[in-house]
Each structure stands twice: as structure tokens, then as C-alpha cells.
Amino acid sequence: MTSASPSAGAEKARVLIADDHPLFRTAMHNVIDAVYHDAEFIEASDLDEMMSLAAGAEFDLVVLDLNIPGATGFCGLVQLRNEFPNVPVVVVSADEGADVAHDAITYGAVGYIPKSLTMDAMVKALNHVIGGGVYLPPTDAKDGKRKGALSEKDLRFAERVESLSTQQRVVLQMLVEGRPNKQIAYLLDVTESTVKAHVSAILRKLDVQSRTQAVICAGKLSLQAPHHAPPERSVRH
């Protein structure tokens, strides 16, 4: 599956909606109709169905429920990104935590939309994503206060994290979650050697001596740091 250019072309935009709640899928129809006008919808209610529908198909956009049946954590998103790296995936979830939103972007999503968002806000978010941007919901003021300011050292580390490739960021995120190389290899569908190579590159780029050091710094960052978007995309809050 490869992504086609967004609605600008003469052909209908194809949108995959992966959510187990029919009501929410219908709601997303309305939202996406406001964005693409004459889109073709393909629906999936669980992970297996989503992957089989996605195989061999072309989509302009995938709207993925984070808690779709069959997926644990971000594994649905990771699978989708591994199989179809060119398709923009927007994650929707009832979870409004800033950390979850940041993690979704880290795993390769181009946007994170809380289900509590108004229809207008969702339309704006999708328009931003289709325009090539990355969408994150507005940060809660209290949450922002809790996060506090970054030290010089943390900022330098954040800059180094920015230099990591997408795959390296995914590996780093899994290191932070305490996963061993073997499990990371299984989840990403690569060999353990590949994971080791990524870890080595991560350690080199982050200028740390061990994965433990990387995990401590990255963990601290994810609690405190503002989101750092991939360089090629702008971030809208």
C-alpha cells in the first residue's frame, strides 16, 4: 500500500477508519466528509481486519483507534507504520494524556486526536495533517505547569533525540518501556541484530555509554520535554 496525493487530485480520496465502535466510525465519516468532501471510506473493526484491508490497497489517510481490538499499546500503529511507511496515520483515542500523544507521534503517527475534541477542531486537525503537518492537541495548562522547564543538559539531550531517525526513535521508546532487544525485534519484525545496531546508533547519537543511561535521560525527557516534531513537518497545537 502506498499513499496517494491528498484530495487535490481528480480521484476520490480513500480513507481507512479503524475503530471498533460503529458510532465513532460514523462520526469520523462526518468529520472526514468535511475535509475530503467526496471520500471513499473503508472500515475495520479490529487489527486483523485493518491489516488485511490495508494490504495491497492505497489510502490517503488512516484513522486508527489506539485501543482497537487485537492491538496492545502502540503495536497496531507500529505494525501499520512498518507495513505501510508512506501512509499518514492519525491516532484517535479517549486517552487525553500528553505523554500518550507524544508517544503516538514517536511511533510514527502524524497526528493525535482525542475523542473529546469538537468536530470543528477535528476537521482543523485533519486539514493540518493532510497539509503535511503534525497535529497534537493543545496542552493542558496544569499539565504544562507540572512539566516545568528544561535544564540546559536536558535541552541538549532533546536536540540529540531529534537527530534520531524514525526507526531509532521507536527503538528508543521501547527501551524506555524496558523491553529487551529480543522483544523489540519481535515487535518491529526485524532481527535482534538489527535492534542491536539501532541501539548502538542511538547510544552514539545521544552520546551516552549504555542503554540504561539513554533510558534515564529519555524517560526524564518524556516527562518534561515539549514535543519535538520531525524536522520536515510543522507542529500545530
Next chain:
DNA sequence: ATGGCACTCATCTTAAGGAT
């Protein structure tokens, strides 16, 4: 065509922990 970069893989070394 060429060079740079990311990704992948195989192989080797080292260290830690458990079993004998």
C-alpha cells in the same frame, strides 16, 4: 553515476547469572 544516509544482518567480544 556518485556519495551520503538509513536500515538490515551476521559475527564477535564481553559481562552477568545460574547450574554443576
Next chain:
DNA sequence: ATCCTTAAGATGAGTGCCAT
């Protein structure tokens, strides 16, 4: 003490993509 297993980390090589 020795051996075995497991995991981490380093290194070199191959492949594919993209910009020049």
C-alpha cells in the same frame, strides 16, 4: 572453579533510497 546461557554492545558489509 568451570561451563553454559542470555543479553548487550561493537563492527563490517550489503542493500535501497534520495539528492546532487
